[in-house]
Amino acid sequence: KNQVEQSPQSLIILEGKNCTLQCNYTVSPFSNLRWYKQDTGRGPVSLTIMTFSENTKSNGRYTATLDADTKQSSLHITASQLSDSASYICVVSAKEYGNKLVFGAGTILRVKS
Amino acid sequence: NAGVTQTPKFQVLKTGQSMTLQCAQDMNHEYMSWYRQDPGMGLRLIHYSVGAGITDQGEVPNGYNVSRSTTEDFPLRLLSAAPSQTSVYFCASSPPLADTQYFGPGTRLTVL
Numbered sequence: 001k002n003q004v005e006q007s008p009q010s011l012i013i014l015e016g017k018n019c020t021l022q023c024n025y026t027v028s029p030f031s032n033l034r035w036y037k038q039d040t041g042r043g044p045v046s047l048t049i050m051t052f053s054e055n056t057k058s059n060g061r062y063t064a065t066l067d068a069d070t071k072q073s074s075l076h077i078t079a080s081q082l083s084d085s086a087s088y089i090c091v092v093s094a095k096e097y098g099n100k101l102v103f104g105a106g107t108i109l110r111v112k113s
Numbered sequence: 114n115a116g117v118t119q120t121p122k123f124q125v126l127k128t129g130q131s132m133t134l135q136c137a138q139d140m141n142h143e144y145m146s147w148y149r150q151d152p153g154m155g156l157r158l159i160h161y162s163v164g165a166g167i168t169d170q171g172e173v174p175n176g177y178n179v180s181r182s183t184t185e186d187f188p189l190r191l192l193s194a195a196p197s198q199t200s201v202y203f204c205a206s207s208p209p210l211a212d213t214q215y216f217g218p219g220t221r222l223t224v225l
Contacts, residue, residue, distance in 0.1 A: 004155065032212060034212070034213075041218070041219070042218055042219070043117070043203050043205070043216030043217050043218050043219055044156075044203075044216050045216070046213045046214070049212050049213065089155070089156075091155075093212075100158070101156075101158070101214075102155070103155030103156040103157070104155050105153055105154055105155050106155070
């Protein structure tokens with residue numbers, strides 16, 4: 001079973017709308033949780049990183065939240081733009097395994113005009 | 114800075130052929146790694162290096178070799194390509210103990 005599950009698998013929204021992507025993980029204990037954005041044909045780029053003690057982190061129109069008790073994280077995108085079309089990947093750093101990174105499969109977001 | 118560069122961008126091989134995927138970074142990062150990305154799955158670690166002369170296996174190392182003779186370069190060698198190695202390969206680098214990895218643009222490999 002994948003230790004990092006993301007939902008939905010894909011999502012289509014209209015430009016200007018908000019959306020929330022979900023990440024559930026079973027990795028425990030963990031060092032940090034990261035969200036990456038991956039444009040088509042490119043490598044992933046870091047959006048946010050949160051440690052165990054943080055429960056929210058923002059980067060412009062992107063806001064990540066973390067609930068370490070329920071092992072859930074979300075990425076909220078405000079006022080979406082066409083350039084937000086990408087895959088969003090949740091990554092958990094597993095403390096037990098020397099901070100090995102466990103990657104989710106990603107959510108593919110398409111923003112339509 | 115060019116960041117992390119990878120060559121080639123695309124490659125088609127026949128089963129049994131060998132080849133080397135190149136990765137270079139100009140940020141003087143000690144930590145470098147290779148991942149493969151397959152549809153519907155998260156990135157999986159193939160091999161990694163914590164510095165020149167030091168390499169170790171990741172989650173899916175079989176069929177791949179690496180070496181790290183310099184800080185800048187971290188090539189990935191496919192010894193005898195198989196269709197199961199059809200994938201997109203990403204190289205990444207980071208400073209020691211850093212939280213953020215910097216990824217290259219990827220190499221799309223098809224093995225027929």
